[in-house]
Amino acid sequence: MALAKKIDHIAIAVKDLDTAVQTFTATFGFPVARRGQNAQLGLRNAFLQVGDAELELFTPTKPENPATKFLAEQGEGMYVLSLEVDDLDQAINTLTARGIKVGAIMPIPNGRLAFISPKATHGVLLQFIEWKRSHGQT
Amino acid sequence: MLKKIHHVGIVVRNLEESYVFYRDTLGLPVHKVQTVEDQGVKAALLTIGNSEIELLEPINANGGVAKFLEKRGEGIHHICFETDDVASELQATVAKGIPVIDKAPRKGLAGMICFLHPKASHGVLVEYAQPFPKDHKDH
Numbered sequence: 001m002a003l004a005k006k007i008d009h010i011a012i013a014v015k016d017l018d019t020a021v022q023t024f025t026a027t028f029g030f031p032v033a034r035r036g037q038n039a040q041l042g043l044r045n046a047f048l049q050v051g052d053a054e055l056e057l058f059t060p061t062k063p064e065n066p067a068t069k070f071l072a073e074q075g076e077g078m079y080v081l082s083l084e085v086d087d088l089d090q091a092i093n094t095l096t097a098r099g100i101k102v103g104a105i106m107p108i109p110n111g112r113l114a115f116i117s118p119k120a121t122h123g124v125l126l127q128f129i130e131w132k133r134s135h136g137q138t
Numbered sequence: 139m140l141k142k143i144h145h146v147g148i149v150v151r152n153l154e155e156s157y158v159f160y161r162d163t164l165g166l167p168v169h170k171v172q173t174v175e176d177q178g179v180k181a182a183l184l185t186i187g188n189s190e191i192e193l194l195e196p197i198n199a200n201g202g203v204a205k206f207l208e209k210r211g212e213g214i215h216h217i218c219f220e221t222d223d224v225a226s227e228l229q230a231t232v233a234k235g236i237p238v239i240d241k242a243p244r245k246g247l248a249g250m251i252c253f254l255h256p257k258a259s260h261g262v263l264v265e266y267a268q269p270f271p272k273d274h275k276d277h
Contacts, residue, residue, distance in 0.1 A: 001165065002164060002165040002166050002167075002186065003163070003164045003165045004164050004165075004166070004186060005186075005187055006186060006187025006188070006189065007143055007146065007186060007187060007189045010143070010146065010214075010217060012260060012261075012262055014260050020260050023258075023259065023260060024259065024260075026234070027231070027234070027236055027258060027259060028140055028219065028259075028264075029139065029140060030140070050140070050142060050143055050219065051141055051142025051143060051188075051189075051220075052142065052187070052188065053142065053143050053189065057260075074210070075261050076260040076261035076262075077256075077260070077261035077262055078214045078217065078261075078262055081146060081214060083164075083186065084187075094163070095163065098163055100159075100163070118213075120159055120163075121159055122148060122150045122151075122155075122156050122159065122212040122213070123148075123149075123150075123211050123212030123213030123214075124148055124212075124213055124214055
């Protein structure tokens with residue numbers, strides 16, 4: 001049984017959110033599922049539906065957001081790969097037992113998530129996300 | 139129509155070393171490993187849900203993947219969307235004036251594929267793939 005069950009979303013850092021949403025919807029035909037913002041993390045975002053996964057376009061709204069540095073140094077591009085897990089605590093335990101560092105659990109609406117050290121993932125900023133059972137059940 | 143994420147491509151220095159995390163820790167099964175000479179890579183596809191993670195190890199120092207590794211280090215390289223008809227998808231993209239790398243579909247690991255230019259999508263390298271019939275999985 002795999003620890004991660006599916007790709008939940010891929011986050012793409014962009015400079016201007018509205019322009020990016022327009023580009024991605026016009027180019028690929030993906031519908032906008034929802035828009036939001038997170039004052040704590042300092043970002044505004046939009047989620048586009050792609051099959052059973054999503055693309056998150058986001059733009060940082062404060063310099064403390066690490067994506068601000070990423071945008072300045074590397075330019076726009078894919079930033080986070082988010083994988084859905086059934087049980088976040090169990091997934092974190094499995095990783096820490098193998099000596100892999102995992103960041104603090106962060107609550108989000110309808111779920112929880114945690115970031116895994118890119119040292120373990122070969123340069124990928126990987127995130128585990130756990131949704132409450134009512135979410136996305138098909 | 140682009141139906142779903144077919145795979146996410148991740149550039150690694152060494153395929154075997156990357157299996158320690160992606161195959162052994164995450165538990166994702168490796169279902170295909172192949173050397174793609176014209177892309178200068180040895181690639182492995184690992185199943186995750188109804189998508190895949192593609193691990194790419196450069197085998198040719200002059201290839202695009204080797205250059206990416208040299209410049210950016212290991213990390214996410216591209217995203218691939220699945221379509222039933224890559225030729226018409228590419229044609230429609232070109233007709234919209236969107237810059238592409240491949241003018242015509244070609245054979246790749248994931249099926250018949252083509253790449254768009256990253257300036258088409260805010261720095262994201264996008265691939266379209268129409269899987270080979272034998273690779274189609276029922277979900």
